[in-house]
Amino acid sequence: MKVLITGSNGQLGSEIKELASDYKNLECVFKDLPELDICDAEVLNTFIIDQHINAVINCAGYTAVDKAEEEALIAQKVNSEGVLNLANALKKVDGKLIHISTDYVFDGNHSQPYKESDPVSPIGVYGQTKRAGELAVLNGSIDAIVIRTSWLYSSYGNNFVKTMLRLGNEKENLGVIFDQVGTPTYARDLAKTCLEILTGVNSVKISKNGNLYHYSNEGVASWYDFAISIMELGGVNCKVKPIQTKDYPTLAKRPQYSVLNKSKIKTDFKIEIPYWRDSLKDCIKKIKN
Numbered sequence: 499m500k501v502l503i504t505g506s507n508g509q510l511g512s513e514i515k516e517l518a519s520d521y522k523n524l525e526c527v528f529k530d531l532p533e534l535d536i537c538d539a540e541v542l543n544t545f546i547i548d549q550h551i552n553a554v555i556n557c558a559g560y561t562a563v564d565k566a567e568e569e570a571l572i573a574q575k576v577n578s579e580g581v582l583n584l585a586n587a588l589k590k591v592d593g594k595l596i597h598i599s600t601d602y603v604f605d606g607n608h609s610q611p612y613k614e615s616d617p618v619s620p621i622g623v624y625g626q627t628k629r630a631g632e633l634a635v636l637n638g639s640i641d642a643i644v645i646r647t648s649w650l651y652s653s654y655g656n657n658f659v660k661t662m663l664r665l666g667n668e669k670e671n672l673g674v675i676f677d678q679v680g681t682p683t684y685a686r687d688l689a690k691t692c693l694e695i696l697t698g699v700n701s702v703k704i705s706k707n708g709n710l711y712h713y714s715n716e717g718v719a720s721w722y723d724f725a726i727s728i729m730e731l732g733g734v735n736c737k738v739k740p741i742q743t744k745d746y747p748t749l750a751k752r753p754q755y756s757v758l759n760k761s762k763i764k765t766d767f768k769i770e771i772p773y774w775r776d777s778l779k780d781c782i783k784k785i786k787n
């Protein structure tokens with residue numbers, strides 16, 4: 499199977515790049531801006547047809563949650579129209595799509611982990627545009643799945659883990675929000691899951707039912723808990739103090755609670771998901787090396 503990975507220089511795309519050679523039945527092609535822009539429907543169609551692409555893992559996205567509030571049109575173009583372009587192009591070649599979405603499609607008013615069947619109600623532009631992208635896939639009459647994930651980090655790119663390690667080495671004290679709760683996800687774990695789903699061993703097949711799944715690491719944490727663990731596992735001597743969301747104003751509102759229920763993906767694809775602190779340990783070890 500020939501697989502195109504879009505947005506391949508981002509966190510998730512880079513992790514897939516590292517793992518892809520372990521999956522001998524997949525021939526992976528990695529593309530990102532400026533070479534392949536998912537917003538350019540014509541170039542995308544031509545590429546998918548000419549290169550005989552059978553499947554796409556869409557790692558491309560406009561992921562700047564705060565900036566999206568000021569650049570709604572650009573966020574919409576990438577997260578919704580770009581995804582629709584992918585779905586349309588794959589329909590022409592009967593190809594499969596794994597598309598990645600976010601916990602920010604929820605408003606955060608739950609106190610139980612969100613299931614795929616729970617109603618969505620995004621509270622910011624980023625979440626709204628990602629929801630539009632989900633619908634483009636789910637209504638696209640193609641063999642596809644959408645995987646919602648949360649709090650992604652990696653040894654690649656910019657993310658909370660790398661920011662905390664940097665700030666922790668610069669400052670003696672750091673205030674971190676304790677009243678937003680979710681689950682950190684190591685992009686490497688999600689990358690492995692995407693590749694395993696595509697190989698289709700021991701699992702349901704990607705089908706036209708347009709299936710929606712939730713994936714994060716196991717467990718629950720606040721950003722404060724996450725930061726404490728980063729300092730501890732990173733050997734950084736910085737005192738982390740809990741602060742409230744109202745004491746750290748941002749352009750975009752974020753859900754207070756966005757823990758995802760992962761039962762469906764674990765059952766359908768027979769996968770085991772690592773506990774978030776175990777994966778964090780692996781990632782920090784990699785960053786330090």
Ligand SMILES: NC(=O)c1ccc[n+]([C@@H]2O[C@H](COP(=O)([O-])OP(=O)(O)OC[C@H]3O[C@@H](n4cnc5c(N)ncnc54)[C@H](OP(=O)(O)O)[C@@H]3O)[C@@H](O)[C@H]2O)c1
Nearest residue numbers: 505507508509510535536558559561598599600647649650
């Ligand atoms: N990061 C998180 O915490 C998080 C949480 C939940 C869900 N997700 C979702 O997970 C997916 C992967 O996230 P990530 O953290 O790996 O993202 P990322 O590191 O920001 O990578 C996204 C990649 O897409 C590229 N890109 C942007 N616009 C594009 C376009 N029009 N055509 C092709 N490529 C384009 C970016 O290039 P430039 O850098 O040049 O713009 C970047 O290389 C995204 O769909 C995101 O919404 C992320």
